[in-house]
Amino acid sequence: MSDATPESGAGGAPAWLDWICAAPDRVELTRRYDHWAARYDGDVAADWDGIPQWAAGLLGRLLGSRDAPVLDAGAGTGLAGVGLAAAGFRNLIALDLSPGMLALAADRGVYRELRVGAIAEPGVLGAEERFAGIIATGVFAAGHCGSAELTCLAGHLAPGGVLVLTAREAVLAALTTTLAGLDGEILDRLESRVYGDQPIHAIAWQAAGGPPRWVPITAREQRSDIPAAAARPTTERWADVRWRGVTMDKGPFELAMLPQLMAEQQIRTVIELGTAHGGAALWYADLLALNGVVGQGDGAPVLTIERDPGSVDPAVRNHPGVRCLTGDCNRLADLLPAALLAELPHPWLVLEDAHDLDLPAALDWLDQHGLRRGDYLIVEDTSIDHIDAWSDWPDQQVLDQVRRKIADLRTWLIEHEARYRIDTWYQDLFGYNASKTWNGVLRVMR
Ligand SMILES: C[S@@+](CC[C@H](N)C(=O)[O-])C[C@H]1O[C@@H](n2cnc3c(N)ncnc32)[C@H](O)[C@@H]1O
Structure with missing residues (x-):
């Protein structure tokens, strides 16, 4: 048996592949790997590295x-x-x-x-x-x-x-x-x-065995380890929470958890429903860039939708990593047509933060036209404690919208129990439902 590793092979496969796979027994396989070791990384670089x-x-x-x-x-x-x-x-x-x-x-x-x-x-x-x-x-x-x-x-x-x-x-x-x-x-x-x-x-x-990480909504409780009394102070100054000077509606738990989720899950596209000022969209784009995901022009990896374009800070429109779409999240078929969704690299992180929308219809559209195994879907602001804490909010309609959203999400998740599961690793990172999002951090399982 020759000790030399052939330089190149026929049909696109490198010749060393046949050589190493043809070892007749474990002793010979060990001998070949020992012999090849010093050259292995260089030989496999073009074909195997990655x-x-x-x-x-x-x-x-x-x-x-x-x-x-x-x-x-x-x-x-x-x-x-x-x-x-x-x-x-x-x-x-x-x-x-x-x-x-x-x-x-x-x-x-x-x-x-x-x-x-x-x-x-x-x-x-x-x-x-x-x-x-x-x-x-x-x-x-x-x-x-x-x-x-x-x-x-x-x-x-x-x-x-x-x-x-x-x-x-x-x-x-x-x-x-x-x-x-x-x-x-x-x-x-x-x-x-x-x-x-x-x-x-x-x-x-x-x-098999061990505590399940991804659980159906029916296995979850509507409560949090964070005392209800903390809901207001941790979100009271929401308008003062900024990224690059632009307001983002995030609490401390989301600010700490999302960067980890995006890095660990190797997120390549973020779709945000409800831009508001756009601080969060800027933050997502910067976090993606830190993870090596950058886009330019039409390929920007953050897509964010807002029906009120006047609310969006100019810095958001000027960021090369953000695509600002103007329109109503009730019309996702127009804003995120199937052909556009088909081009977006996975895994996705979809964040629903618009509140005033037909949530089941929006989720159905994304479910049927692009969400796939390994993607993440976060339906934000689903904490009962936060609704109660903000019961004096001047626009009571918003509170009603959020209440309806929580109920709609639960129904939708029961209907899609096999496919969408709460990822308790992120949802409970700081304690059970320790976030202004309860039971809303979802992984697509199949
Ligand atoms: C193609 S190399 C892959 C090395 C590395 N995992 C990679 O992806 O670059 C296969 C490795 O598996 C080892 N190997 C093969 N059979 C083995 C066995 N039964 N037990 C332990 N190691 C084995 C070989 O020695 C060799 O280093």
Whole structure:
């Protein structure tokens, strides 16, 4: 067997792919990876770099805690570990057959432990060892790992733990069959392209058990851990809460939670119903830019709708990251036609903050013309305590609108229970419903 890795292959796929996948046994596979290690990152850069990070991003979107232990199974030189570290994970354990590959992973400085061994080899993972998350990128492939390793890894997840793996078409069916026989469920699947336009899949599978993160509205209470007496003072000076000098109607809990949600969920488009002055639209655009999401001209990643254009600060119209749309949120088919929605990159964050609208009709439009798994929908100002605290608001109609909105949201969520769930990780970040939005931070589940 030649030690040389071929330079290029036929049909778009790199030649090293056939070479590494053709190893006849684990001893030879280990020998090839050890031999290849120093050149691995350079050789795979054009074809593979980006895929482990993409899979790490998926795990980051589904696993809340950044301190819980996460295993990088078949860590290689640590490309997935770099992605996990960027997503905030700090308790990373790398496992790999090849000491040569692991030595390079160690140099990345992102793992707290490195372990040499084969996934399903007795004693490599402790009998009682459980991980909140496991990632395996480029590991379930010909000549590498299969059903036995998948079953082993699934068995080392803590209850409710999440496993993310990548798989090309050739092995996908066998892996999903194995997963179907295990106690858990597929949470998410993404598809991308590698090796000259071949499909590659990222599958996220959750082990059964553990407290559910995404729950139906019927499992939630209409209350908050924040005492009702705090509702007024935390929103009293709402007009003084500004971004770039422009008023935004956000309380302290939303100001603290939304940047984290946008970063962790890798939001690429924000749709805001109800611009008002526009401080929030500016803030969303700046937060997206911090996460590397920028747009220009017609491609601005924040779309914000206001029926009263006079209320919108000129700075909002001039921001390159914001598209200001003028019109009535009761006419979303005109303002956000299906063709426009089809072009907006996902994941989306949709925020309903207009209040005076037919909420079910607006949600139906978005549900049927674009919202997809992994998107977020936040229906703001759904706290009963805040309505009560502001009962002296001069325009009583607004209070009635918000009361109706809360009831409409509940009915709509019951009708769409399987698809829209409250994400308790963000909703309850500071305590149960600790926000002026109660039970309104929703993830699209399917
Ligand atoms: C294609 S590399 C992927 C490395 C890294 N995850 C990435 O995406 O760049 C596959 C890695 O899996 C390791 N590997 C293959 N079979 C394994 C097994 N049964 N147990 C542990 N590691 C294994 C190999 O040594 C190699 O480093």
